[in-house]
Amino acid sequence: MDWDYAHPFTLPVTPGAADIDGLDHTNNAVYVRWCEQAGWAHSQRLGLTLDDYRRLDRAMAIRRGEYDYLLPTSAGEALTLGTWLVGGDGKLAMERRFQLRRDSDGATVLRGRWDLVCIEISSGRPRRMPAEFLDTYMPALAQNAGG
Template sequence: MDDWDLPRPFLLRVAPEPGDIDGLDHTNNAVYLRWCEQAGWAHSEALGLSIADYRRLDRAMAIHRGEYDYLLPTQLGDALELATWLLPGDGRLRMERRFQLRRLRDGATVLRGRWQLVCIEISSGQARRMPPEFCAVYLPAAVTPTT
């Protein structure tokens, strides 16, 4: 079960709840987006940057673009593990975050996603250079894809 797309994943266990299931009897696609957001925040906090730090610094890594490949459906009762990674960007303004969601019972990847992130000044919404605190925490945690 260590066959992740990239090394050193940050992992979050998730499972569809009754309200997550849509009319087709599988997890609604919007639920995957919520899980990715939860994993991104949990990873950031585990690295040492919380929402309180973002507010104090008046900076945030905002999603500029999100892409998701829905590969297989999941259903009520499926135990899942969501991996996330930061990838190095330009070291000034941009970074990338990737996701891989796997079903625990068979190891099948059910979703892959990626976010293009840009650092913004929260108070204005304008793109701004990453503060030193972001660089010190995020850049050493970034993994480089082998392909």
């Protein structure tokens, strides 16, 4: 598959009957839920879990989410969701990208991006990323397209 960036973290997903809306395709909210699942799974694979976030009293919160719904999908279609961290200022902000592809023909059905900001969980206020975030996330930034 052609990915927008090299070496995606991937998550296989398949819409079920409950994911289909009145227009007979996967509801857009389902894609948002899958992106959240992929983001957490990627963070865990890199070595930071929700327990780490709580221990550090820090989290990467979504400041802005954008989704481009390019093609519909149907119940039972095998899909692969790729995600990458593609930018970070080393202080407060990072960017995560998503690309959802249909396995049968490789077509991209969705692209998404999140602008993330580091917050102090207890107050909800923006705070600098702790060293553990920098040591885990910054080396994982995608470097080039087409992997």
